[in-house]
Amino acid sequence: MSGEATYASVLSQTSGDRLVLLRGFYDPQPGDAVIGYVSDVKFSGYNVEIFQPYHAFQSSKELRFEYSLGEVIIAKIKEVSETRSVDLEYPKQLKDGRMLNVEPFKVPRIVGRKNSMINSLKDLTGAEIYVGANGVVWFSGKNSSLVIKAINMIREEAHTTGLTERVVKFLQAETGIENYTPRVDEEPAGGSYSRSPGDAGSGSGEGRRYGSRDRYEHRERGGDRPRDRGGDRRSYKPRGQGYRR
Template identity: 35%
Template sequence: MREVVIPGEKIAGGKELRAGHGTFKKKDGVYADVMGLVDTSKGFAKVVPLNGRYMPREGDHVIGIIEGLMGKGCFVDINSAYTGYLSFFGDREYKIGDLMIMEIKHVNEINKMDLDFAKPLYGGKLINVSPVKIPRIVGRQASMVETLAAGSNCRIFVGRNGRIYIKGEEEDIARAEAAIRLIEREAHTKGLTDRIKKLLETGGKDGNEK
């Protein structure tokens, strides 16, 4: 397991390392500024956060809920401290409460964002996970989310903002959710993919239940 560091801790590796995400530089080296796992590959010292609320980034796909209409567009809640704005195109009619998956087109310096390419989501279940676990839930080249979808017979839409939408039969949705929760708890451990596959086969009975 990679090393866990806490804010203010010096990252081993000497002064040759450059300060990457989750770090700051002082005269005598690079320090972590968030609690997370250290990554010192490629000459950069990076800390991958183990927790944190979602901060909008250009290009991210997020699942949002329309919370207000204004002019030729609407405000979208993306479960972040920041709200997005989605412009309407053509005759598309959105209403308050609609759930959509969309892309963050642009983020400005005070984190105000413009959203685009919205597709509505309905008929399934919305769940919230810690946004920092999303990369593990998606997996390298979407391998993990594909395993989840195939193993549970569900369609799974993953928002980088920690929202996941699952469509399928109720028991299948429950299986997919159980597997996702397992990833959330054990994201940083080895052999996870095998445990997930096993969990999906056994129909959602969590082997970790006391």
């Protein structure tokens, strides 16, 4: 209105020495990992729906494989234009999973400090999980319903302290896993949700394999997965060799 000032604010809450956002929106940045699906196939590449008010495009230049309409991919943001168009790079196809949309500003809580929360979700559910900075979580595995419950718990309690500990206890009660300590990455990924890709090449239909500490690189697992609730109780033991380059 004429003569009146207009103010914009972000709702937040102080928790100890941290400022926790309670509302917000996604501002795409180069280097972010985003998850979406191929919404249109063009001669020069692919339009990708990333569930945000931005046009995302993956060029087919230098790609050694093709994508089909509707296929889910995770990719890095290469650049963002002045008109907020997003160019993607290093796509990887995600097969046989489910997508869950969350508030983008709660993604850091789902990932956790030094990846502690996302590592706990993977370890205690046995699921393959990727988290996009655009607020899309993709997961695959037998414990899909448990993954959804845990993520919704994180969303509802994102503003509280001690959340990782409570989520771990919840998952332990559901799976029967004991003596688990959240696994952390010694070198945090910083402000964005991805790091530079590794040197491994692309395979047909597989996309490029990413580096050892990418937010969206899943662990290669070996051995048994957690049992469903009601099974024998057992102690947690790390499976496989963890992340690999």
